[in-house]
Amino acid sequence: MSVDGKIGLDILSRQVAYSGEGISVKTLEAEIHEERTVQDNKVGELKELRERNVEIAGAMTEELKKLRKFSDYLDGTATKDGFWAGFKEIMSFIPGLRSLSISQRSIEELLKQQYQVSARRVKEAAEYVDHLKQSEQDLYKEIDRINVKIVEMAKNEQVALDYVLELRELETELKAQEQAVNAGSVEARDIQAQIDKVFARLSEHSSNVQLYGSAEERYVSLKANTRKLLETIRNLGQDIQQYTTAASIKLDMASAQIQAIGRAADASVVMLEMKRSLDVMTESMNVTTQFVSDTQVFFRSNLDTLMDELDTFDETTTKVLDENLAKSREIEEQRIQAAIDKAMRKSEGGGAEAPEAAPGA
Amino acid sequence: MSLVAFNTQQLAPADAERYLKILERSLRSARLNNSFPDRRRLSGTVKALQRAFEHEIYDQLYLDSRVGLPNMASFTRVVTDQEMAADSLSRMSDRTELERRRDEAPIFARMADKHDYYSWLLEQELAPVDLHRVLLRRHDPSSGSASFRIELTKLDGSGLYMHLTIELTQVASAWRRKVVDLDEDGESAAANEAFRTLIYRCAALDAESLFIRLHGIEGVTVERVARGIIGPLLFRLPTVGGGVVTTLEPEGHLGTLWQHWLAGDGASATGPEVLATFASDVAAGDIREEKSNDPLAPLLSSVIEDKERRRYQAMRERYPFKVFKDRKFVATRGLKGLVKVLGDAAGTRNLVYDLRLPRGG
Numbered sequence: 001m002s003v004d005g006k007i008g009l010d011i012l013s014r015q016v017a018y019s020g021e022g023i024s025v026k027t028l029e030a031e032i033h034e035e036r037t038v039q040d041n042k043v044g045e046l047k048e049l050r051e052r053n054v055e056i057a058g059a060m061t062e063e064l065k066k067l068r069k070f071s072d073y074l075d076g077t078a079t080k081d082g083f084w085a086g087f088k089e090i091m092s093f094i095p096g097l098r099s100l101s102i103s104q105r106s107i108e109e110l111l112k113q114q115y116q117v118s119a120r121r122v123k124e125a126a127e128y129v130d131h132l133k134q135s136e137q138d139l140y141k142e143i144d145r146i147n148v149k150i151v152e153m154a155k156n157e158q159v160a161l162d163y164v165l166e167l168r169e170l171e172t173e174l175k176a177q178e179q180a181v182n183a184g185s186v187e188a189r190d191i192q193a194q195i196d197k198v199f200a201r202l203s204e205h206s207s208n209v210q211l212y213g214s215a216e217e218r219y220v221s222l223k224a225n226t227r228k229l230l231e232t233i234r235n236l237g238q239d240i241q242q243y244t245t246a247a248s249i250k251l252d253m254a255s256a257q258i259q260a261i262g263r264a265a266d267a268s269v270v271m272l273e274m275k276r277s278l279d280v281m282t283e284s285m286n287v288t289t290q291f292v293s294d295t296q297v298f299f300r301s302n303l304d305t306l307m308d309e310l311d312t313f314d315e316t317t318t319k320v321l322d323e324n325l326a327k328s329r330e331i332e333e334q335r336i337q338a339a340i341d342k343a344m345r346k347s348e349g350g351g352a353e354a355p356e357a358a359p360g361a
Numbered sequence: 362m363s364l365v366a367f368n369t370q371q372l373a374p375a376d377a378e379r380y381l382k383i384l385e386r387s388l389r390s391a392r393l394n395n396s397f398p399d400r401r402r403l404s405g406t407v408k409a410l411q412r413a414f415e416h417e418i419y420d421q422l423y424l425d426s427r428v429g430l431p432n433m434a435s436f437t438r439v440v441t442d443q444e445m446a447a448d449s450l451s452r453m454s455d456r457t458e459l460e461r462r463r464d465e466a467p468i469f470a471r472m473a474d475k476h477d478y479y480s481w482l483l484e485q486e487l488a489p490v491d492l493h494r495v496l497l498r499r500h501d502p503s504s505g506s507a508s509f510r511i512e513l514t515k516l517d518g519s520g521l522y523m524h525l526t527i528e529l530t531q532v533a534s535a536w537r538r539k540v541v542d543l544d545e546d547g548e549s550a551a552a553n554e555a556f557r558t559l560i561y562r563c564a565a566l567d568a569e570s571l572f573i574r575l576h577g578i579e580g581v582t583v584e585r586v587a588r589g590i591i592g593p594l595l596f597r598l599p600t601v602g603g604g605v606v607t608t609l610e611p612e613g614h615l616g617t618l619w620q621h622w623l624a625g626d627g628a629s630a631t632g633p634e635v636l637a638t639f640a641s642d643v644a645a646g647d648i649r650e651e652k653s654n655d656p657l658a659p660l661l662s663s664v665i666e667d668k669e670r671r672r673y674q675a676m677r678e679r680y681p682f683k684v685f686k687d688r689k690f691v692a693t694r695g696l697k698g699l700v701k702v703l704g705d706a707a708g709t710r711n712l713v714y715d716l717r718l719p720r721g722g
Contacts, residue, residue: 105554106561108518112433112490119434120441127449130475133468134454141465252423253366255434256520263518263565 011170012197016163016205018156018212028215031149035222038142042135042229046236049128108262115258119251126244132237139230146223150216157212160205167205171198368520369434370426370609374414375601377422379633381411383718384430387594387637390691390714396641397589398488398514398524406431406488409439412481416474418442425520427616428593429608436490436516443487446479456480490516493557498528506532508584515564521592525564527575528585564588568644569661569684576680583682585645594637595619595696597627615657615703622699633718636696640688648683655688656707691716 021027174195181187365371372380385407393400410431413419425432453459459473491514498508511527556578563571568586576583593615595608611619615638627634640655653660661684665673689712690700700713 106558109491109558109561115433116437116441116490119437120444123441123445127445127452130468130472131452134472137462137466137468252434253369255423255437256366256368256425256432259433259516259518 008170009194011166012194012201016159018159018208020152020156024211028211028218031215032218032222035142035146035149035219038138039222039226039229042139042233045131045135046233049131106262108259111258111262115251115255119248122244122247122251125240126248129237129241129244132233132240136230136234136237139226139233143223143226143230146219146226150219150223153212153216153219157209157216160208160212163205164202164209167198167202171195171202174198364426364609365423368426368610369432370424372422372424372606374417374420374422376598376606378411378414379598380422380424380596380606381407381414383596383598383633383635383716384594385411386718387635387691387716388591390716391591391637391639391689392714393589393591393639396524396526396587396643397639398522398591402486403488403522403591405485406436406439409442409482409485409487410435412478413439413442416478417471418475418478424608426608426610427612428520429595429611430520430522430592432520433490433516436488439482440487440490442479443482443485446483450476450479450483488522489514491561493561499530504532506530511560513560513564515561517565519565521590523564523588523590525560525571526585526587527560527571527583529575530582530584532580532582567658567661567686568642572644572682573676573680585643585647587645588640588642590640590642592638594635596636597623597630597634599631599633613657618699618703622696626695626698630695632693632695634693634695635691635716635718636693636699637691637716638688639691640686642684642686644682644684646682648685651683651685653684653686654709654711655686656703656709656711657688658686659707660684660686687711689714693718 174191178188178191178195181191363371385404388400388404388407391400410419410422414422419438423432423434424430453472453476456473456476459469459476462469463473464470492512494512496510496512498510500507508528508530511525511529513525515523515525517523559574563574566574568588571588572583572586575581575586593608593611595611595615597605597607599605607623608619610616619636638657640658642655642658651660651662653663662673662677688709691714692700693716697713700711703709704711
């Protein structure tokens with residue numbers, strides 16, 4: 001009731017200021033769908049990455065097989081009939097050479113071609129890193145946008161709640177006044193008419209309370225999943241970057257050796273050097289193959305589930321993402337810990353770094 | 362700059378950019394004819410590497426430490442980039458969009474730069490690591506003879522970049538295996554695998570040896586063998602930080618002179634100093650006088666041991682050709698003296714093109 005004792009009916013005619021466009025079940029669904037599309041696209045990109053990853057994996061496995069065999073034969077461990085018998089056999093692994101004798105191809109040329117193929121494979125894998133980083137940024141932006149929506153929904157819910165409370169108070173006052181006047185009198189009818197108006201407004205804005213509240217929750221849930229997707233993409237990008245950088249450095253370092261050994265092999269000399277050079281190249285391929293294999297396991301175990309379940313934001317999705325993230329976090333924490341340990345060692349040793357344990361040691 | 366792997370030295374980006382400018386100028390100054398590797402394509406590779414450094418695509422340039430030229434890893438990098446450019450561009454966001462987001466996160470600036478680099482690279486002609494070509498010169502079906510020019514461009518295991526041209530005539534017969542096969546139209550040709558490999562393997566031999574080796578093949582008459590070789594390129598570049606970078610492991614007589622120069626006059630040089638060599642070596646029937654004007658490569662006849670001389674002369678009498686070797690230089694002022702010392706000692710008079718560089722390189 002107002003200070004002068006009159007009931008504040010102006011509440012009924014007040015324009016309630018919600019920010020954004022008006023909300024309805026339909027518009028809310030449309031907006032959520034739009035946000036979800038961004039997630040779907042990112043998952044689609046991951047799917048494509050998986051497919052190309054499989055292609056590269058297949059090719060790399062073949063190349064590694066060739067190089068390993070080559071290396072084994074040069075080592076003399078893979079054949080009973082001497083080096084050249086083994087050498088001839090290994091050459092048959094190279095396309096187009098099955099029917100040719102060894103003397104018909106230059107080892108230098110073959111190794112250079114193999115080097116170029118390997119360099120391309122590593123670079124193809126490395127290209128994913130930039131795409132994943134861009135996706136990561138897109139998702140950060142998406143989270144910003146969702147946050148704006150969450151704040152907007154929360155504010156609107158509060159506006160609706162405040163208004164509903166005011167209406168409830170007005171309704172109580174009107175009902176009390178109704179008791180104070182004669183039933184069936186003009187005043188009573190007038191008050192009842194006002195109560196009906198209040199009810200209609202209450203109905204409209206309590207519905208808004210629900211809609212904005214629900215929208216806020218759904219955006220919060222969407223944000224949580226977007227964040228998980230983002231972290232997944234970021235971790236994958238970091239892993240690929242590590243593997244491809246290592247493989248690329250090894251290839252860069254091995255190029256002169258490979259070329260020199262190819263030349264030496266063509267002159268039918270320095271076979272032990274040849275073996276050593278090929279080991280360097282094999283090592284590079286090992287690093288890259290390890291990356292491909294690891295990421296494939298990742299895809300196999302996570303991506304299909306992620307895609308199937310993402311539609312419903314259900315518990316399975318959350319669990320899968322949580323498990324994946326927990327694993328990634330564990331690895332990241334280990335990495336951070338390793339870096340801290342290293343820094344500590346360095347600091348304690350006055351700049352002289354203690355040797356690191358070999359991987360797998 | 363440091364030696365980072367077998368025959369491999371590394372230049373940091375600032376040094377790499379200055380080195381590439383010098384390499385480009387040296388190539389242009391040398392006025393190479395078509396007996397050398399295609400200068401346009403080699404310049405294309407140098408420019409591609411320059412672009413890559415401008416756009417921060419790479420963190421280092423790898424050179425062959427014996428000859429001071431980009432090594433196989435460097436040649437392969439840009440070739441691989443070009444092979445992947447179209448596919449990578451198709452996966453990237455629109456260039457305008459990347460530009461719009463340039464300040465949003467470093468990845469967008471990187472992607473925009475990469476977009477520019479790949480778009481530019483698509484249009485370039487790059488130097489191949491290896492390239493074989495067989496060109497038909499004449500075909501006379503009535504006599505069954507055909508003349509060919511066989512060309513091989515090769516980044517040799519020595520680190521030098523070379524071009525080999527062989528002109529030969531082949532007389533075909535039913536019982537004789539042909540080294541070059543003509544297609545049914547008699548318009549295009551391809552060397553058979555064994556012959557192609559023979560040439561590839563023997564590309565490092567001098568023209569005289571190669572002529573004799575090929576002329577010995579039944580049904581083949583060699584008319585001309587010509588080699589054009591780019592390198593070594595010896596450099597001494599002051600760095601921005603006050604240090605000096607040099608070609609680290611030059612070999613042979615030139616390498617020894619270079620080391621002496623570095624320790625002597627070179628030690629007080631203030632600007633960049635460069636000595637690039639471009640050798641040509643021809644064995645052909647139409648050469649009037651057998652001569653070597655290459656201070657680093659005397660004629661075989663002048664160095665052959667006495668006990669072998671008779672056999673050598675008998676062989677030469679069987680083959681109607683003469684040899685001419687030459688070497689031209691591109692040098693900065695400080696190194697012209699070294700070329701003169703070389704020439705005076707060997708009794709040669711060599712072309713020396715002036716290389717003028719700004720003091721900063």
